[in-house]
Amino acid sequence: MKKELFGFMVLLLLCVGALTGCGSSNEKEASTNSNQVKEEETKSKEENEAVKKKETQVDTTEEKEKEENQAAEKDESSTKKESESKVEVNEKQPETTTSKAKVTVSQADWGSTWTRDINTDRGVITITEAQGDTLKFSINATHTNNAEAARAGNINVGDVEGTAKVSGNVATQTTADEDTGCSVKMTNHQSYIQVEAITDCSMAGGLGVSFDGKYQKGNIPETDWWKEDDTNNATSDAEEQPSSGTEESDVEDTPTDTIQTISPAEAEQRVKEFLNLPADTDLSVVCDGDVGGGIYFVRVYKYVTDDPDNPNGYNKFYGNYHVDSKTGDVKDATKEMIEENEEYLNGN
Structure with missing residues (x-):
């Protein structure tokens, strides 16, 4: 009986010890878990702070980059302005060259x-x-x-x-x-x-x-070279004729068909009548004299002074005419010339 009781007590003590050990182990595990939680919270805080620091550094880096970009853009704009100013200066230089060229051109005397x-x-x-x-x-x-x-x-x-x-x-x-x-x-x-x-x-x-x-x-005046030529021919013909000793009374008289019956002024009037010009016409009608065979040569022209392209004035021709000094008949010299040229061309 005592042995059984003793055995029972021993068993009871073992059970109590086992319970006590389980409680302490649970307390140890609980304390261990709490410590781990605290350590994880501390680590998470440290990680959050590290992340914040990195974000702050990133923000600071971005701001620096923006500032650097803005500074670079300012430098580029200033560089562009300088280059543009240089281009403008270079573009102005040819104008100076052109002006010099114009000065050179203006030195040429083109006269009038x-x-x-x-x-x-x-x-x-x-x-x-x-x-x-x-x-x-x-x-x-x-x-x-x-x-x-x-x-x-x-x-x-x-x-x-x-x-x-x-x-x-x-x-x-x-x-x-x-x-x-x-x-x-x-x-x-x-x-x-x-x-x-x-x-x-x-x-x-x-x-x-x-x-x-x-x-x-210069303006070299025109001469009546065709008249001088006629005079020279007449003189040379007279010089070539041998002297026959004929008395003046034997020399043939001037043919009556070469005697002029109207004056140069009358020839001019005949042309005015031929053209139906009014008395106050602004055209100039000028007789240049007998061109041979008793024919007057009359020019019709106008001295133009209101032409902006020719401020010095010039003669604008309206026609040339032949007037028979014996009959007073008027013919268009230009028309006659064209007809003669056509005959010449057709003959060749």
Whole structure:
């Protein structure tokens, strides 16, 4: 009985010890878990603080980058402004060069009048508004085959005018004439101007009229060369005739069919009547005298002064006429010339 009781007590003590041990182990586990929780909370706090620090550093880095970008943009804008200012300066430099070139062009003396002093191919250049690298001009040219043709009034006339671009001592017509397609180039050699046609100018004048050639400086007056030629021929013919010793009474009288019955002034009046011109006409009707065979040569023209392209004025021709000094009959010399040229061409 005692043994059983003793065994029971021992068993009871073992059970109590086991319970006590389980409680302490639970307390230890609880304390351990609480410590782990505290450590995890501490770690999480430290990690959060580290993250915040990194975010702060990132924000600071981004702000620095923005500031650096803004500074770089300012530098670029200032650099662009400097480069643009340099470009503007460089762009202004050619203007200075151009102005110097214009000064050089303006030094060329284009004068106002130049003359191609050739009896059968006379021409006159009129220069106006020669400013900088442009000038305005007109060329009036004539052509006749010889003195006999000139005495008969067979004189062709041509004109070309326009604006020329000046480069150095060369002036080139900028636009060809709309009606004739004619354009020319003028080279200024100071004492004369050399004219060259750069397009076909055959339509700008009558048969044989050309604008090419050398034009001397100044307005050289036109002479009655065709009259002088006639006089020289008459003199030479008289010199060639041998002296026959014939008395003056034996010399044949002047044929009656060459005797003039009307004066040059009357010939001019006949032309005015032929053209039905009023008494107060502004046209000039001028008789140049007898061109041979008792025929008066009368020119009709107007001196133009209101042309802005030719402020110095020029003669604008309206026609040439033949007046028979015996009968007073009037004929259009230009028409006769055309008919004679057609006959000549058809004959060849």
